[in-house]
């Protein structure tokens with residue numbers, strides 16, 4: 001098993017006594033992963049990320065980052081971590097390059113780093129422009145460039161594509177992918193959009209009402225999805241359909257001409273159709289249901 005960069009052990013949090021926002025969260029973010037931390041609004045994503053960064057303190061944190069306990073080793077951990085959690089206050093009257101230089105000095109990073117992070121974030125050509133002329137997507141890339149100045153191994157980002165137009169979303173997604181694949185960063189990124197996480201993440205954690213409901217690789221989430229899908233079939237004889245299939249597949253009669261059939265692999269749809277037609281049943285429609293992650297996500301959070 002890959003080494004974990006972030007691990008939490010039964011993490012709980014309450015802003016007010018008795019009003020738990022986080023409940024028994026056991027996160028495991030493997031080294032080299034893009035971990036999509038997915039959940040609807042108010043699920044507890046930002047609170048978790050703020051705890052990881054030591055911006056909030058829990059009585060019993062049980063947080064380890066790079067194997068070191070947080071918040072005890074906060075300074076050492078933050079030296080190796082970049083974050084995008086609250087919008088950095090950019091100086092709008094300064095250029096992108098000048099903004100980076102201000103933060104570079106504050107963080108005591110070498111001057112050469114400014115051009116490097118401009119290149120990594122694709123802002124070299126716009127570096128001389130005042131940031132007030134930047135699009136939202138460019139401002140977000142500049143914020144990521146600031147987070148990269150000290151060349152962290154781990155990046156923690158809270159909904160980095162929020163508010164961006166489709167082009168901006170694609171740019172940030174590609175940037176995160178590049179940071180992971182070519183710059184070797186482990187990335188923990190929160191989102192309320194499943195489709196976004198699906199396009200980007202290698203690992204997924206699903207949080208709802210302060211509880212971690214699923215954690216695993218994207219492939220594990222997709223296999224979970226297949227186990228939860230079923231076929232909706234329109235036939236001319238539901239009783240005969242049940243007789244033919246029930247020895248091998250779970251069959252539920254849903255109406256005069258509709259049956260639902262559980263199946264575990266996509267290829268079984270063809271086999272089921274073949275069995276029915278071979279058994280003299282007329283099939284007028286066969287449709288894979290529940291076979292999108294959006295529905296699975298809704299199933300998981302409403303379970």
Ligand SMILES: Nc1ncnc2c1ncn2[C@@H]1O[C@H](COP(=O)(O)OP(=O)(O)OP(=O)(O)O)[C@@H](O)[C@H]1O
Nearest residue numbers: 015016021039040041042043044045046047048192
């Ligand atoms: N400072 C605070 N004081 C009290 N309750 C808070 C505070 N900040 C957040 N909460 C509550 O904690 C819960 C989790 O909020 P959090 O911001 O962590 O969720 P989230 O998953 O990041 O959602 P969003 O995307 O909407 O920010 C919500 O019910 C929210 O109202």
